[in-house]
Amino acid sequence: MVKEILDAPYSHYLFDAELSQKIDRRTIEEMGIDGFTLMEIAGSSAAKILLQQKELTHGVFLCGKGNNAGDALVVARYLLQHNVDATIVFLSGSDDLSPDTQKNLELLRKFNSNEKLTFFESWEEFNSPEQFDFIIDGMLGTGLTSDVRGDYVKAVEWANQQPKPVFAMDIPTGLHADSGKIMGTVINADTTFTFGGQKLGLYLEDGPKHAGTIHYCELPFPNQFKEDCNTYLLDESWIQIESPTPGQHKYNSGVLYIVAGSEGLTGAAIMAAQSAWAEGLGAVILICPKGILPIYEQTLPSIIKKPVGSRNDFFFKDDHTNQVVEIISEKEGSLLLGPGLGREQSTVTFVQEVLTQITSPTVIDADGLWCLAQLDELPKPEQSEWILTPHPGELNRLIKSTGLQKESRLKTVRKYAQTTGVTLLAKGMPAIIGTPAGKCYLTNYNTRYFSRAGSGDVLAGKVSARLALGEEPATSCAQGLLNGKQKLENYLKHHQDLPEPSDFI
Structure with a gap:
């Protein structure tokens, strides 16, 4: 029996930004799983995949103010436990971070027992380390609705000029989450970790060219909250073809x-x-x-x-x-x-x-x-x-x-x-x-x-x-x-x- 196309696995549901945010909010409000826990699961999932890559020694973490930055800070904390140094750059400073991101920053500082972390409060202050082997993009996430501006443009351009792999949190900075169009400029990610649901923009327009390899990281979103989804990703993992059975005539x-x-x-x-x-x-x-x-x-x-x-x-x-x-x-x-x-x-x-x-x-x-x-x-x-x-x-x-x-x-x-x-x-x-x-x-x-x-x-x-x-x-x-x-x-x-x-x- 060939699997019906309408039976798409939840890992192949494609969310726009509005649905993604709605599911996130409902999980927090109706299921009692707080945002900090969701951030922890997202960041730890990405970190585990990163640790399976070649040996990492030092990463540059580009961070904004929202939850995208919080995901990056969780990654930094897990990598720190494996003796990976981190240079963390807050493009707009570390004041007025989202509550869960602020909490993760405070937690990260507590883990810094060996002084393996370096912080910069602005792009102007940033001094690139002489030796580093990867970049984490935690600047702007799915909420982006206007062109990338100011120091974020400079950070994107700098990252794109580096001969080091870039790992994006949820979606590359500058890529529209729904359309896949470039919002002024976009970071060229080698890998994108997408959390809780795959984002439409990763597969449309310019998305495939800038997202790199996409890793879906599952979050504890109840399946019933996903039923408003109406777009799905096709691949051979769930579309199967069997040879027809010959008839009598x-x-x-x-x-x-x-x-x-x-x-x-x-x-x-x-x-x-x-x-x-x-x-x-x-x-x-x-x-x-x-x-x-x-x-x-x-x-x-x-x-x-x-x-x-x-x-x-x-x-x-x-x-x-x-x-x-x-x-x-x-x-x-x-x-x-x-x-x-x-x-x-x-x-x-x-x-x-x-x-x-x-x-x-x-x-x-x-x-x-x-x-x-x-x-x-x-x-x-x-x-x-x-x-x-x-x-x-x-x-x-x-x-x-x-x-x-x-x-x-x-x-x-x-x-x-x-x-x-x-x-x-x-x-x-x-x-x-x-x-x-x-x-x-x-x-x-x-x-x-x-x-x-x-x-x-x-x-x-x-x-x-x-x-x-x-x-x-x-x-x-x-x-x-x-x-x-x-x-x-x-x-x-x-x-x-x-x-x-x-x-x-």
Whole structure:
């Protein structure tokens, strides 16, 4: 049994700053676990991971005034117990620290029996030690809403110039916790310890480039407080793919209809059909204009071909609609529509009429998306399940056609999926899956290769195959992405050159 995508483990929940602060506050107020204890757990978790790194001798701790600095001071205390020296710089002085941070500063001073700590009360006073081997970023955390200013900019620039690893507390200073955008400047962390819940900004926009390796450090937040979360991180630790069980007959093992192809664009259908077939389906049935049938007869021996129209038809026309609908109605299955369809006006009409009459689970890709963007509204029957797989340009066209306002990429995907009732697989880095229920899933691995010409057709074939095998739409998207990722990794183990689309099949 394949795990349902909605069963994301709590370690893969992605929090924005508001939800993170809300959960923290509720844990303190309703569960009686005070902030000082939460800070202790966060800092000690990070320190234990640090102590597993290469041998550390001396760290520079850059601290602000809030709880982010408190986390850093807890780390300093634990490392001090292992004879690691610490130079601690308070960018804005040590007056008016948050209560828990102030308490941890006082506690740290009590542990300083061997005078292994050095304190600076401002950036101007800071004198860099001659020998140190790491930097702790405890300056600004998830509450940052405006550009980094003043001495914090100087500290960030200094840290970025050092040939030493930087370890960030919760989120790198200067990175917006929700959007992943740079707020004026940003520290380049080699490692980020994120506490209690993973932060959205670590995986969006500039986040992956500046967060480095991300370590999730669990805090005692009750799971019921996390249920308002609606964004999750995808990776193979919880998205599993099992090979399909052969049926008694080819039509009992998953049937996929592919409506694709036009003159000059036959390769897209070939790659999509081969990709779907490789997933173990019982039958892949390619419906194409009769004029281009000879190409597929030569290249797709395992694929059932169903030509429509006459030998003079090289693209789909509106008068092909009834014939195509009749073919799709012969056997129960799913539909992939779009690869290489072309952009003739008659094809746009054909797409509209076919989709209006078909209630099979449907994936719409490539030129199928272009055709949809030409229509005033989506011709989606209420009971049907659709998956749309746009790249950024195609998504922009779809947004305009529905009148939705473009926002951040994540918000755009979420709103479009909710408004239209479709599952949206937005290609890019990261890839984002949006569902009609308003939930979104972000990939935690490199999906840039899916933007190369032809790779999108391969991905559409894999997603369509999982849908034909009976998976839910969002699960089909996640499995299709992961399957491609695994095949890419296997390819790169043995090759140095860029993969071709066929390497994902």
